[in-house]
Amino acid sequence: MNDTRSLVLARTRDLALLPALILLLVIGAVGNDNFLHRDNLLNVLSASSALGLLVLAEAMILISGNMDLSLESIAGLAPALGLMVVIPASSAGFGTELPTWFGLLVIPLTGALIGVVNGLLIVKLQLNGFIVTLAMNIVLRGVLIGMVSGKTLFDAPEAFFALGSDSWLGVPVSVWVTGLCFAVAGWALRYHRLGRAVYAVGGNAPAARAAGIRVDRVAWGVLVIGGTLAAVAGLVIAGRVGAVNANQGQGLIFTVFAAAVIGGISLRGGKGSLTGALLGVLLLGLLENLLTLAQVSSFWIQAIYGAIILVALMVARLTTGEAQV
């Protein structure tokens, strides 16, 4: 009986954002007739799916006790690279004109490879993860800018944009993919030994090592998975926009951290659930939608968005009762 009670408690902590989410839905419904319309809600979901994948990646990395600031640049660089090996030189490609499937393969591989390099620097060389991924972020952004040299890549095979623009059973493919990723990762983090190892490593690495967990492999593996997910998120963004330019993903990392922390992921590692992270994403997605529907001046939307994130952090702090350090 005691077990079930503490389980319920743990669950409620995961769902701490639900009241806030419902409040937003009510405000939206009262304020705007179109808000609860199926199209609008699907629009919120599909607009949030790239952020969702990035938050999923960052949440797992944070739980493992690391952080990765370079995810936003991976989301820009990886799809650009995939496109440029395929499209002709006349459309700003490399001119290699490799087959489309190869280009599509290059995208997740790029993300994974950057994760491998980050892991090498953080896990093997024991460099500070914050500064390593900050520098990596700048490097990757710089490479992207240099590669496309001011052009926009849009003249690409349909397949590249399918993930971000097609629908399946009336729901955008990106929403299916993001939902599936959350479901698989959420299940693994809860019911698979590797997932539990991520929590153990982030919660107390020496204790995890003493219990026979291969701490380095777990931390490194999570960085690689995170990089791969960020690359897929980049493909989603490319599909929604129908193009890739040098700014893709820029500045997104702050929103990613905000959503993760609002969702109860601890910056110190070992704590938080993907349910919470997903609710954090949905909260920010709804918020952005509401601000747009309310026709807030686009010059002010950023300030308001930031202020609301601060309020959300304070509310999350009060409802969970835990310090977010």
Added chain:
Amino acid sequence: MNAPDPRPVAEARGITKRFGPTVALDDAGITVRSGESHALVGRNGAGKSTLVAILTGLQRPDSGTVRFDGGPAPDLADREAWQRHVACVYQHSTVFRDLTVAENLFVNRYPAGRGRAISWRRMRRAAREVLDEWGVPVDENAPAGALGVEDTKMVEIARALSRGTRFIVLDEPTAQLDSRAIERLFTHMRRLERAGVTFLFISHHLEEVYAVCRAVTVLRDARRITTAPVGELSRSDLIEAMTGEPGTAARRAALTAPPADAPLVVRVDRLSGPHFTDVSLTIRAGEAVGLTGLTGSGSHQVAEALAGLYRPDSGRIEVLGRPVRLGSVPSALAAGVGCVPRDRHYEGLVPGLSVAENATMTITDRLGRLGTISTRARNALARRAISDLDIRTDGPDQQVSGLSGGNQQKVVVARALATAPDVLVLINPTAGVDVKSKRSLLSFVDRSRAAGRAALLVSDELADLRRCDRVLVMFKGAVTHEYAAGWTDHELVASIEGVTPGDE
């Protein structure tokens, strides 16, 4: 000997201090005469640290008085007044490693120049004067972190002296020093003593007490046993005072030893590493072997090497005849070694996870198919561990951080036992747990002997070691003595401290 100064430089009388149910000091006291370096000795838990904390004004005694130079001690809140009377140089240095020696000497009381800005020139000059006055051969512009342990201690002493303190507590100052550095430190101490500085010297190495102190106070079980001039207390008497057991005490009855033909489970052969050299030992099935030694003797590292937590440079470890990869926990686990690490907060537990998860962390590959974890299987195992080890908890899902120290330690034991190991390595398993948990944790060594396991128990508590069939003593990285069950406290402590009994 000088005529005793009528006013002791520091005096504590009738001090009693309780922490919850434990009595740390029971009507204890010490009188340190000016210019007469004084040793404070006692086994771990005898109350030395508490007495130092009270003498330095970090803790308030429940009853009793502290006096300096004949006057009452200042109020606990008035740190500056305390600092004028007494300073403590702890075993772990308290210097700012990235600041210069000069700045370390004057932190928070920087000499001001014009306009109250810090005058670096005046600070450096003042630092040089202090260092010269007390004969500390250190460059005032060097970063403190670049100094050796010995020079760091001297800078800390100079810092105290420059504040006007003439009574300095040295807490195990020699623990990290080699013998030549110790000799140099002693030379400094004798010189400062002649210049009017009085030391209270805490050490586990009794020889050092004889080398540098004039008086000694012995604490045992929270009480002061004796205070005497060093010259009037033989080594044998000193150890007797520490253990409460005369050197000639009757030996205790031996445990029922495992049969001599019990199979050899552990064979450690010529293991060497940074902390120990050429250590060999064997453990039979059903045998509990104790391993003990001072901090820094290498006993912890030998045990950690057996559990894969420490990578030795050379040597060989075999469990049940099969070699184990050195420095690999997974390999040690697979070979059948379970370990209770030395510090449950550091290597024992993941505080944010549940009792069940912590208790089964070593066997996550056995809780379901293809690496999945069945909550039901996990909780069933955890419930069994909870009842077997009598762990007080709300249930398997409770966060382990919510448990008491003793119960947390039992969860660590459960984690070690989950693999059904043939070898159990326990490092300081009873450190920081209450008496009742201590008893049930130790009963576990008995049970594991009965179950035919090999056990290696590292401890510096005699009560723990008494559970063992044999006790190995390490001193400075080598196994120096081996005792069969039935040893006396006196002989064991003497060999732990590196003193030859009868050596007067």
